[in-house]
Amino acid sequence: MATKAKPIAQVALGLEPGPFHERLVAHNRQQSWVNWMGYASPSVLDNVEFEYFAIRNQSTLFDISPMCKYAITGPDAETVVNRLVTRDIRKLKPGRVAYCIWCDEDGNVVDDGTVFRLSETEFRLCCQEPQLSWLEDIAWGFDVSISDVTRDIAGLALQGPTSCALLKDLGLAGIETLKTFGIAGFEIAGSVVTISRTGFTGDLGYELWIRPADALKVWDALMGAGKLRGLRVIGYEALEMARIEAGFLLPKVDFLSAQTVLRADRANTPYELGLEWLVALDKPHFNGRRALVDLSKQTPRRKLVAIEIERDKPAHNALVYHRKNREVGMVTSALWSPTCKRNIAYAWLDAPYGQSVTDDLWVEIYLQKEIRWQRRMVRCKLVDKPFFAHPRRTATPPADH
CATH class of the missing domain: 3.30.1360.120 (Probable tRNA modification gtpase trme; domain 1)
Structure with missing residues (x-):
């Protein structure tokens, strides 16, 4: 047969x-x-x-x-999720979703994802990287069940x-x-x-x-x-x-998980990623809280920023300079936006650049024309993200178009 x-x-x-x-x-x-x-x-x-x-x-x-999906259920489900993520999950009502991050004990981001509150005692966590062992450590000693439901x-x-x-x-x-x-x-x-x-x-x-x-x-x-x-x-x-x-960040592209980095200085805090709005220091204890309290009082050693670049060539894997001669950072994601008609990117800048120093920044772009490579230094400026924000995303009810 x-x-x-x-x-x-x-x-x-x-x-x-x-x-x-x-x-x-x-x-x-x-x-x-x-x-x-x-x-x-x-x-x-x-x-x-x-x-x-x-x-x-x-x-x-x-x-x-293929997205990793985890069911977190039981009488202590809210407590466990609230100990994991930096947001205050007690404010999330059943039938709602929240974008969240979670950190290690040093305040470095492990991953980001979405938390679905299906009922008072049922949650679902969706994320890019496997997190089962991390969840089981957080849940130890609580009346809660953790299961990987990715294939279900x-x-x-x-x-x-x-x-x-x-x-x-x-x-x-x-x-x-x-x-x-x-x-x-x-x-x-x-x-x-x-x-x-x-x-x-x-x-x-x-x-x-x-x-x-x-x-x-x-x-x-x-x-x-x-x-x-x-x-x-x-x-x-x-x-x-x-x-x-x-304006969404992507693990392994814009930042690395604290649980997978080989070099300790490659991990990033929420303050470096511009995600401080996701950190609720006034809620009960959660993983990394002590470190984040201290980090909130310090100037970040680097910052992931949104930039707009002159001309129309995307700055893939480009280096960023101050006054064309001092290397101060690197581009992670880049795109000539067909909708925004702008040359946009995210870039890591070492302090104080991107924070107290924001002028005279340049991007080094290499172009290949008829086999030959050309080097181009192009001015860039810091901008707010997201680059694209259409009212229809949140309109209720949405138009039929």
Whole structure:
């Protein structure tokens, strides 16, 4: 009997197929894949420009199933989550989501992610890096259950200005009343779906959480309803463009986790990352609080800042100089923004640059033209993030567009 051929992504990379893999293979004309936590995730399916502009003008689907997901349940669940993260989770009501970070005992950031409060005693933590051992250490001695539910929950990010209209076309009554960072339950194609108004694009959008057994049914229903709404499946590269515009930081790109760095001075505090607004020093004890109290009184040794660069060449992996001759930092993420029509980037600057010294900053960009490399020194300036902030992201109810 003939055996069924494995999808190309599995053969090429030796990666695990996710719950939507069968559909992704059919859409991935480029057969371009990346490794996301052991899963085959599409990098570019067709054309990165088309995929990017679909985020900003239509609606898009991106498979977020590989994201690490942890269930935290029990009478002491709130206490455990509040001991982990730097925000005051006691203020988070059931049916709401919060963006959070957590730190080691030295006040360095371990990871960032989203905390879903499903009920008084049920939480879900979604993040980029494995955190089970960290959670189990925090939960020791408390009446709480911690479990890795990554493979028990499939996820889809439905993002873009027509995303709400698409869900209404599917008959999801009341979806237009769901506020930003809200959670609600719905039914799609006979399957129970939890929908949160969250995302990584800075645009109007939702994340759908589904049983893996129902994944393909829900996918097909969305694709069917999306024909009149310009729905397009996208890959990582288009999402990367949108997240830079939206002001979101990415682990392993903009910062390193304190639990994975090889050199102690490579870890970063919330104050260096510009995330001090996520630190609630007035709440009960949490991991790293003592160190963060001291750090809050000090000038950060370096700062991750948003910059705008003259001209139109992205400053990938560029160095930053003061007065063109003193090296003071480096660029982590860079992009010529098609929507903002600006040359934007995030850069680490050593103190006092980016803090008390903000003028006469330059970026060193290398361009290859007809095989030859050219060096270009271009002026840059500090700006506020996010670069892209459209009112439709938080509008309730959203327009149909």
